[in-house]
Amino acid sequence: MVTTDITKPNQNKALVKSLTGGKPDYWLLVLVAVILTLGTVIIYSASFVEAVNTPPDYNSASILFKQITWVVVGLVGLFIGVKVDYHFWRKYSVIAMVGVLALLILVLILPDQFAPSIAGAKRWIFPVGKSVQAQFQPSEFGKLILIIYAAHWLSSKGDKVRKFWYGLFPFAITIGVIIGLVEREPDMGTSLVIGFIGLAMFFVAGANLLHLITGVSLAGSVIYLMTVTSPWRLERFKAYFDPLSDVTTHTAQALLGLGSGGLFGVGLGAGRSKFFWLPTQYTDSIFVVLGEELGLVGTALVVFLFLALAWRGYSIALHAPDGFGRLVAVGVTSYIVFQAFLNIAVVSNLVPFTGIPLPFISYGGSSLAISMTAIGLLLNVSRQQVDNPRILEMALQRELERKQRDLLREQRAAERERREAQQKLHQTVISEQENQDLETARKAWEVRTAQEKAEIAWREQIEIEMARQKSEEQARRDSQRLALKQNLPAVASKSFLDFESQADKPQIGGVKLRKPRRDWAKVYNNLARRNNSTDD
Structure with missing residues (x-):
């Protein structure tokens, strides 16, 4: 075991230990490999009859070769999922969700050339036309993207998911929009899988149980209304209660095929249901072919393999290093396991019939590739699982609180420096204003002084002039008096x-x-x- 480096170096030895040392969960990898190998064998057995009768190849292995091609594509997705840190996909979750919603809308509005209606359903997009077998199913992409987006959204809310308007309401709106678009195709099976993924992730995120029960009740009511208002769904619902009333129905043929297998089956390749008695014998109904040819032992083995996968998947979730990884692991495990058991429950008439592929066993391009990519994402979480996630979360919480305190301290220091800078700037402005006022006062004083000097000089000139005029007036008076004295006798x-x-x-x-x-x-x-x- 190696120590997980999450906090300060001197605290590492006292912290939690990694369970895998950065290696993926090999038990999970072995389980998927066994299921995939078994599925590849059964696909050939279930499909060669139709492949021989399908132009233009008339090749018994043509469907098997296509499945192997998609297995290779899925292996590439699994390798990328294992190698790329699952935290990397978190920052692109919102953009990916918008892209998936756009694809789900496109599949409904595109013309038949690019989105043909097959068996009454528009679920596939053919990017370059129907002649090229490169179709993909947007709803399959939606499952994986929903897991990443929901894990990001729920883990970022924390305890606030328990609040109705902050947790359940916006989450239910998101899930409801996706299910509504998928149901328009229509595809009840995929809608149920998406709903269960959201339910499981919301429960693990810490949802309020009352809110959860209310949401499940409302969803059940909606499913009931959709069933009773749709004639073909109502027929399937009636066949569920009396499957053998018409032996030509899908449910009746599935039960007959499973029942004819007995304990050990009729032998690999010797089944008779695939000879056009059973529709979709190598896709949605492949578990019937497996049960007929391998018997109860074969079906029990498949159930055991998926139960073991659930055990490994939820164990990985239990030891995930953070909330985001835990929710991703729960979402992927719930997606694979619930879809598998829904398929098994449908063909065994435990629930009303709905079309849904069996993961890693049914033929299907998009479904297989996305399922393997999801397993790669789960394996990446397993590379980082820890012995005691609670201790790790507490350490991470303390580290986060320490960083928040440091950030708050830095913010306060920055605020203090900002205030000091503002004070210095204010003082500088005041000083400059005072200097400017002093300079203005000095100039005004100089102007007043100059004016006063000019006024004093002017007054001095006035006084001099007045003194001169007074002197002249005095001289004139003196001359007048003198003249008067001289002329007084003559006048008298x-x-x-x-x-x-x-x-x-x-x-x-x-x-x-x-x-x-x-x-x-x-x-x-x-x-x-x-x-x-x-x-x-």
Whole structure:
């Protein structure tokens, strides 16, 4: 055994151990190889009668060669599934699901040249026309893609799948859309397989049992309504309760073939049902041919092989390293085992008849290739299984929580650095704004200072000018007073009669004479004294 490296190096030895050391589950591989070998032999025995009577080859081994070709294709898919880590397909699950839905719609709307109706059903697409046997069945691809998509979706929800609107409702819508498209083909058998795959995966994901029971009840009601409203399905349902009322029916011929085999069978290749008594003798009804030719021992061996496959598959799921791997393993195992036992139950009249191939044994291209690819995916999960998944999940949860704490710490540090950077930027902006305001204030102060200096200079000039004007005015007054003093005697000696006219009254010292005066000398003397006292 080797230690699984999932956490810190110093914790590896105390953690879980790998059960396989990176090797696939060889028991599962042996089981599939045995079933596939048995199926190849039975296919030749069941198909050579029709192959001999089918133009243009009329070759008893023509159908066997086609089956071997698809076995090779399936081996390629199985090899890819084993080698490629199953986690790789998780990131493409949504795109793949969209592609499958598109193919399921195309098979319904394509013309008969590319999607012919065979036996009343449109289930196959012929990419290059009906003349080339390269048809494939989109619903078979849908099973595998649904497993990967559902495992991704359910494992990502965790405990929230227990909530109705968050878990059951959207999951049921997805499954319902796929089943609705498949049922339009129509294909009740594939619809039941898809429904069981979804049911098993949803149960393992931790669904609420009440929700699960409600969903199963609703699905059963829908199946019942589809049965009673479809005449040909109703006939099959009646044949289920009374299979021998008409021995020409498929159910009656299947029971007759199984019953004629006895304990050890009539011998390989010696069966009679394949001689056109039994329809689809090498596809859906091949288990009847096997039971007739190998008897109860052969059928019990097939049942045992599929039970062993279920045991290995669910064991792989039990020891898967994570929820996604566990759901993938459950989905693949449920798909293969349920389809096998549904086929066996149909031909043995345990359930009403519906067409469904027996995995690895029935002839079928798409079904065989997809089944083998699914087994390859299951083997890849087995390469990574661990001794105690619970311990591993707890360690992974702790590792995830540690990473979340580290991420939260880094986010807080980044937020703190962002705030510090914002503060520095804010301070820088404030500092630049303050510097700008200071520069603006300095320039405004310089402008005001210049204006004040200019105003002071202007005032000084005004004062100088006013002083000059005052000086000039004073000089003029002085000259006037001087002239008045010099001319006063002459004025005073003039005759009173000279001022008789009102229009020519003189002015003395800026004062008009309003009435004649007798003593002008006295008047002028008084004016001269008053002027002298004012100047002093």
